[in-house]
Amino acid sequence: MKKKILVFIALVLSIILSGPVLSAEKVKDIILATTTSTQDSGLLDVLIPVFEKEAGYVVKTIAVGSGQAMAMGERGEADVLLVHSPEAEEKFLAQGLGINRRLVMHNDFIIVGPAKDPARIKGLKSAPMAFKHISEAKALFLSRGDNSGTHAKEKSLWKLAGIDPSTEKWYQQTGLGMGQTLAVASEKGGYCLTDRATYLALKKNLYLSILLQGDKSLLNIYHVIEVNPARWPKVNSDGAKSFRAFMVSKEAQRIIEGFGKDKFGQPLFFPDAGKREEALGK
Amino acid sequence: MDLILEGIKKAFWLLIHMDNEVMRITLLSLKVSGLATFISLALGIPLGTVLALSRFPGRGIIISLVNTSMGLPPVVVGLFVTIMLWRGGPLAVLHLLYTPSAMVIAQTIIAAPIITGLSLAAIQQLDPKLLLQIKALGASRLQMGWFLLREARLPLLAAMMAGFGGVISEIGASIMVGGNILGHTRVLTTATVMETSKGNFDTAIALGLLLLLLAYSINFTLTIIQQREAFYGRAHFRG
Numbered sequence: 366m367k368k369k370i371l372v373f374i375a376l377v378l379s380i381i382l383s384g385p386v387l388s389a390e391k392v393k394d395i396i397l398a399t400t401t402s403t404q405d406s407g408l409l410d411v412l413i414p415v416f417e418k419e420a421g422y423v424v425k426t427i428a429v430g431s432g433q434a435m436a437m438g439e440r441g442e443a444d445v446l447l448v449h450s451p452e453a454e455e456k457f458l459a460q461g462l463g464i465n466r467r468l469v470m471h472n473d474f475i476i477v478g479p480a481k482d483p484a485r486i487k488g489l490k491s492a493p494m495a496f497k498h499i500s501e502a503k504a505l506f507l508s509r510g511d512n513s514g515t516h517a518k519e520k521s522l523w524k525l526a527g528i529d530p531s532t533e534k535w536y537q538q539t540g541l542g543m544g545q546t547l548a549v550a551s552e553k554g555g556y557c558l559t560d561r562a563t564y565l566a567l568k569k570n571l572y573l574s575i576l577l578q579g580d581k582s583l584l585n586i587y588h589v590i591e592v593n594p595a596r597w598p599k600v601n602s603d604g605a606k607s608f609r610a611f612m613v614s615k616e617a618q619r620i621i622e623g624f625g626k627d628k629f630g631q632p633l634f635f636p637d638a639g640k641r642e643e644a645l646g647k
Numbered sequence: 648m649d650l651i652l653e654g655i656k657k658a659f660w661l662l663i664h665m666d667n668e669v670m671r672i673t674l675l676s677l678k679v680s681g682l683a684t685f686i687s688l689a690l691g692i693p694l695g696t697v698l699a700l701s702r703f704p705g706r707g708i709i710i711s712l713v714n715t716s717m718g719l720p721p722v723v724v725g726l727f728v729t730i731m732l733w734r735g736g737p738l739a740v741l742h743l744l745y746t747p748s749a750m751v752i753a754q755t756i757i758a759a760p761i762i763t764g765l766s767l768a769a770i771q772q773l774d775p776k777l778l779l780q781i782k783a784l785g786a787s788r789l790q791m792g793w794f795l796l797r798e799a800r801l802p803l804l805a806a807m808m809a810g811f812g813g814v815i816s817e818i819g820a821s822i823m824v825g826g827n828i829l830g831h832t833r834v835l836t837t838a839t840v841m842e843t844s845k846g847n848f849d850t851a852i853a854l855g856l857l858l859l860l861l862a863y864s865i866n867f868t869l870t871i872i873q874q875r876e877a878f879y880g881r882a883h884f885r886g
Contacts, residue, residue: 394745396745401844404841405841405844405845405846407845410829413829423831425745425826425828425831426826426828426829427745427826427828428827440733440734440735441734441735442733442734442735442744542844543844544843544844544845544846545843545844566845566846567845567846569846570846570848597734599734599739
């Protein structure tokens with residue numbers, strides 16, 4: 366019997382040791398801190414392999430909210446960021462934490478909710494106005510509550526509406542990613558602010574309709590930012606530079622333009638390299 | 648209901664087609680958690696044995712620490728290991744963050760106390776007369792330890808299963824220190840969470856089923872060994 370145990374142990378050990386589990390990988394790695402929407406929509410699965418093949422780097426994508434992505438950059442724990450929280454990004458640059466911020470692409474946020482629309486926001490043109498209606502109707506609203514780019518956008522819209530919902534009973538914060546927050550909104554019949562890409566990707570499992578779209582305040586703009594190597598010498602600045610250049614290259618922009626058309630019948634992101642931020646949405 | 652059927656279908660499809668990505672993810676889960684379990688066995692069994700057999704001041708405190716650590720929340724372990732391994736952290740020179748090695752470290756911290764605590768209990772529940780007998784026969788400390796471990800091998804196998812089960816199903820630490828990076832640190836649990844948030848519920852269910860299947864087949868093998876041992880052990884005793 367002891368023999369059998371030994372054989373089993375030897376078997377397991379040989380499986381374990383057959384791979385390079387204990388080898389440390391370094392130098393050629395780039396740590397990309399980005400938002401969940403770029404990963405959950407599947408865009409990075411298409412872009413990253415192209416970049417890795419061309420540039421010879423290995424990209425380690427850490428998909429978190431924009432807030433956490435910038436917090437990683439702030440500590441030099443990431444090399445390059447792909448984020449969508451413009452106000453916070455400008456602060457990030459002003460503090461000297463990042464360099465070479467470039468416009469990559471945009472899509473838009475939409476307000477979704479139950480089809481019967483208890484707060485009657487369908488047909489409204491302005492997002493802050495819709496938020497006002499939701500607050501007056503005390504209709505359930507689900508917030509990410511996680512300092513992500515979407516959460517930052519949502520907070521700025523409440524501010525424009527002149528409402529502080531944070532202590533209201535009808536305002537609930539999930540603290541989860543976009544996909545999970547949409548699922549909660551769908552189950553509870555609440556309203557929610559979401560990026561269009563995640564909504565389209567999950568639509569078939571949601572009882573939520575698009576109730577407001579097209580307002581200019583709902584633009585969702587993505588920038589690539591290199592973490593400042595002068596501040597954090599351990600940052601892989603060559604890799605970050607190379608990734609930044611790739612994201613605004615013709616090739617990457619063409620991939621972004623075509624991404625999602627076959628699956629959703631419409632593009633999920635619009636390439637914007639070289640454009641000015643103010644010119645978007647016109 | 649459709650969704651569950653779709654998931655089961657997808658699981659079979661993935662298994663039959665030996666989907667490269669899924670196979671790699673499954674193998675990595677097995678490697679990381681297997682290695683963490685073995686390191687934990689190497690640390691936990693001697694430590695548990697020493698704690699069971701010796702008497703020293705502060706022993707009670709250490710044992711209650713071990714027992715508390717048997718329920719360490721994986722996210723707390725993940726956070727702690729991440730902070731240690733960060734570029735700005737004390738162990739930055741190792742360059743281990745977002746590698747499978749970091750996941751092995753985190754999972755070892757989770758599994759080692761479980762195995763230590765259960766080894767301690769396993770040795771302690773042996774008949775105290777046995778101990779006296781071995782001592783009377785003049786065994787050295789090492790010989791005595793080896794003999795006791797052999798006597799306690801059934802509960803020790805259970806300790807191994809508990810440790811492995813704890814880490815193969817764990818997600819909080821793996822996603823934090825591993826980062827769920829495609830082709831590098833994506834394991835079954837982190838991939839399941841990601842596919843869920845992508846809305847690919849069928850793939851998520853399929854990955855979940857694969858995880859259960861993996862855990863089951865490992866535990867099945869261990870259980871067979873354990874139960875045969877128990878049977879033959881008794882037969883031998885009677886004979």
